Amino acid sequence: MLEHLNPTPQKPSRVVVLGAYGFVGGTCARRLAARGVPVLPLDKDDIDLTASGAAEQLQTRLAPDDAILVVSARAPCKDTGMMVDNIRIMHAVCTALERSSVNHVVYFSSDAVYSDAPVPLTEESRTEPGSIHGTMHLARELMLKAIVKAPLAVVRSTLIYGEGDPHNGYGPNRFRRLAAAGQEIVLFGEGEERRDHVLVDDVAEIVCRVIEHRSRGTLNIATGDVYSFRDIAERIAAMAKPVVAVRGTPRQGEMPHGGYRPFDIAACRRAFPDFRYTSLADGLKQA
Numbered sequence: 681m682l683e684h685l686n687p688t689p690q691k692p693s694r695v696v697v698l699g700a701y702g703f704v705g706g707t708c709a710r711r712l713a714a715r716g717v718p719v720l721p722l723d724k725d726d727i728d729l730t731a732s733g734a735a736e737q738l739q740t741r742l743a744p745d746d747a748i749l750v751v752s753a754r755a756p757c758k759d760t761g762m763m764v765d766n767i768r769i770m771h772a773v774c775t776a777l778e779r780s781s782v783n784h785v786v787y788f789s790s791d792a793v794y795s796d797a798p799v800p801l802t803e804e805s806r807t808e809p810g811s812i813h814g815t816m817h818l819a820r821e822l823m824l825k826a827i828v829k830a831p832l833a834v835v836r837s838t839l840i841y842g843e844g845d846p847h848n849g850y851g852p853n854r855f856r857r858l859a860a861a862g863q864e865i866v867l868f869g870e871g872e873e874r875r876d877h878v879l880v881d882d883v884a885e886i887v888c889r890v891i892e893h894r895s896r897g898t899l900n901i902a903t904g905d906v907y908s909f910r911d912i913a914e915r916i917a918a919m920a921k922p923v924v925a926v927r928g929t930p931r932q933g934e935m936p937h938g939g940y941r942p943f944d945i946a947a948c949r950r951a952f953p954d955f956r957y958t959s960l961a962d963g964l965k966q967a
Contacts, residue, residue: 681803682890682897682951685831689892691746692784694718697739698729698773699752703845704788704837707884708749715888723752730768735775739901742776747784747891750824756847757816772819774827784894785828786887789836791900793818796937803836803898831896835887838902838943841963842880852877855877855913859920869931870911873939876902879963889952903957907916915964 685966695712699705700721708723727737736813742748752769754762777785792814795806809815821834841852848854855865858883880900886901913926948955 682833682858682895683895683948684951686892686894689889690894691715691717692747692891692894694720694743694747695891696720696722696742696746696748696782698722698748698750699788701725702751703842703847704883705749705751706844707750707842707880711881711884711888712891715892717888717891720746722865725738729762729772730765732796734772735779736774737780738772742780742782744781746782747786748777748782749786749788749887749891749896751788752778753816753820754939756849757813759812763812763816765817766816767823770823777824778827779829784831784833784891786822786833786835786890787821787824788887789817789821789834790814791838791902791941791943793821793836794831796941798938798940799900800904800942801900802944803900803947812854827960829889831894833890833895834836834900835890835897836900837883838876838900838941840877840880840883841877842966844880849897850911851909852874852916856964858922859916859924862920862924864925864927865913866915867909867913867926867928869935871913871926873906873935873937874906874908875937875941876904876906877912877956877960877963878903879966881966882957882963885955886948886952889955899947899951900943900945901948902945903960904943904945905960906940907943907960912960912964915961919964941960 701723795808845853
């Protein structure tokens with residue numbers, strides 16, 4: 681669960697954002713800056729965290745009053761080569777943190793660390809990932825927990841959609857691109873899987889609040905609502921001008937997560953009682 685060390689929000693002296701030009705990291709960096717928080721954005725063009733000497737380069741950038749947001753990753757992690765790169769990235773981060781004092785560390789992880797379950801997932805759910813992507817994130821969480829002396833928060837997000845996603849992953853982002861191009865939306869099977877989808881702006885807002893409260897512990901980022909991929913596709917198709925078709929296809933392989941992955945978001949409500957997630961209908965209009 682999440683514990684706030686700052687009972688009321690306080691601006692940190694500075695936030696170092698690793699992965700600051702990516703989809704999530706960039707949105708977080710911009711939101712922090714809009715709140716008047718000094719931000720040091722770092723990406724692979726600034727420091728290649730897979731290269732020799734990366735830890736030393738990062739160490740020289742860190743100050744004792746810094747909060748550090750770790751988003752940098754090769755994601756989604758699909759094979760052993762990407763796994764090695766992601767562990768190398770975290771090894772550099774951990775080495776730099778061992779040699780430097782910082783005020784707060786926030787790691788951006790994934791709900792993929794959890795086992796599949798027929799009941800809503802919570803922060804206490806079993807972490808036995810069934811994918812290499814989930815295994816990567818769990819390994820990186822454990823690496824940080826082993827060495828970080830400052831307060832550490834781990835935020836685990838479900839599927840993220842919104843403007844600026846570079847991955848074109850299956851779901852709202854891909855469906856919107858297809859519809860915008862006037863192409864039919866093609867589903868895996870009949871799109872019957874039900875998943876939770878969260879707007880990237882909501883993800884960034886939660887991360888900002890975690891940083892401002894200097895929180896420690898674990899928090900899931902999910903709306904608590906599930907929708908089928910067909911439902912999402914049909915909503916997007918109806919919004920397109922002209923309206924596009926939605927088509928199912930024969931499914932190849934097993935349905936991910938047994939077709940159902942809900943969340944119990946009570947911990948998020950307790951941590952941030954005034955926060956409300958953007959509804960899917962409103963989020964699709966914004967994305």
